[in-house]
Amino acid sequence: MKTFSEAVLIQVAAYFQVLAEPMRLKILNVLRSSDRTVGQVVEALQGNQANVSKHLRILLDAGIVSRRTEGTSAIYGITDPAIFDLCEMVCDRLATRIEAQNMFRASLTRRKTNV
Amino acid sequence: MKTFSEAVLIQVAAYFQVLAEPMRLKILNVLRSSDRTVGQVVEALQGNQANVSKHLRILLDAGIVSRRTEGTSAIYGITDPAIFDLCEMVCDRLATRIEAQNMFRASLTRRKTNV
DNA sequence: CTCTTGCTTAACTACATCGTTATTTAGTCA
DNA sequence: TGACTAAATAACGATGTAGTTAAGCAAGAG
Numbered sequence: 001m002k003t004f005s006e007a008v009l010i011q012v013a014a015y016f017q018v019l020a021e022p023m024r025l026k027i028l029n030v031l032r033s034s035d036r037t038v039g040q041v042v043e044a045l046q047g048n049q050a051n052v053s054k055h056l057r058i059l060l061d062a063g064i065v066s067r068r069t070e071g072t073s074a075i076y077g078i079t080d081p082a083i084f085d086l087c088e089m090v091c092d093r094l095a096t097r098i099e100a101q102n103m104f105r106a107s108l109t110r111r112k113t114n115v
Numbered sequence: 116m117k118t119f120s121e122a123v124l125i126q127v128a129a130y131f132q133v134l135a136e137p138m139r140l141k142i143l144n145v146l147r148s149s150d151r152t153v154g155q156v157v158e159a160l161q162g163n164q165a166n167v168s169k170h171l172r173i174l175l176d177a178g179i180v181s182r183r184t185e186g187t188s189a190i191y192g193i194t195d196p197a198i199f200d201l202c203e204m205v206c207d208r209l210a211t212r213i214e215a216q217n218m219f220r221a222s223l224t225r226r227k228t229n230v
Numbered sequence: 231c232t233c234t235t236g237c238t239t240a241a242c243t244a245c246a247t248c249g250t251t252a253t254t255t256a257g258t259c260a
Numbered sequence: 261t262g263a264c265t266a267a268a269t270a271a272c273g274a275t276g277t278a279g280t281t282a283a284g285c286a287a288g289a290g
Contacts (some may be wrong), residue, residue, distance in 0.1 A: 006205035009140040025124040
């Protein structure tokens with residue numbers, strides 16, 4: 001049985017924390033199709049420029065996105081598309097859970113209507 | 116190119132949020148080998164009872180752990196071991212990142228000593 | 231040089247969450 | 261019923277983080 005050390009868990013938690021913001025996930029989603037400048041991301045998300053910039057910084061520090069400059073623009077891109085596999089896995093978990101809930105609710109309804 | 120809707124991203128973020136606490140990851144780590152009572156988890160982690168109980172509640176609400184009672188005890192267990200695959204994936208990402216940093220540092224050192 | 235543009239950073243407010251202590255609830259046994 | 265144990269919840273203080281506005285910085289155009 002493999003286990004995790006405390007130090008590792010702290011780092012893993014920090015990584016999850018970076019992904020625990022809807023806005024950051026939206027940004028990653030936008031960058032998924034291609035690299036973008038900050039302005040392009042801001043426009044795509046109808047967001048505040050300073051806020052997007054800040055989130056991009058956090059993603060950059062976490063090594064999830066990369067940054068290069070071109071003229072006065074900063075261009076961000078996904079460093080490792082495997083990040084989306086993580087999201088897919090979570091989606092799967094959520095889906096199975098919601099399905100389980102629905103089946104539970106359905107059984108309740110059935111029980112109710114059968115009375 | 117598959118993309119995610121906003122509603123999904125919000126739920127995914129919430130799920131990541133649950134995993135974004137070292138204490139909760141420690142609890143999952145303890146439950147990994149076998150189901151445990153709250154008291155057993157508290158003892159294994161040298162933690163505060165109320166705090167552990169609260170974290171277990173959050174994990175329960177997220178559907179990550181299950182709960183059953185036996186006498187006056189509450190016994191918690193992992194619902195889906197796939198959760199550890201998520202952690203493994205993050206560990207891999209962290210490892211590759213740390214390795215990349217080390218290589219970068221090494222190249223700097225090399226450059227420095229060569230001057 | 232200075233104006234403009236694109237981006238980053240600082241400062242601030244509002245809100246969420248962690249950990250702790252104290253209290254409450256639920257099951258067990260004398 | 262009353263005492264005891266295990267767990268959950270309430271209340272509170274401390275800390276962290278998202279979002280906004282405003283200021284600062286760097287690269288190019290004129």
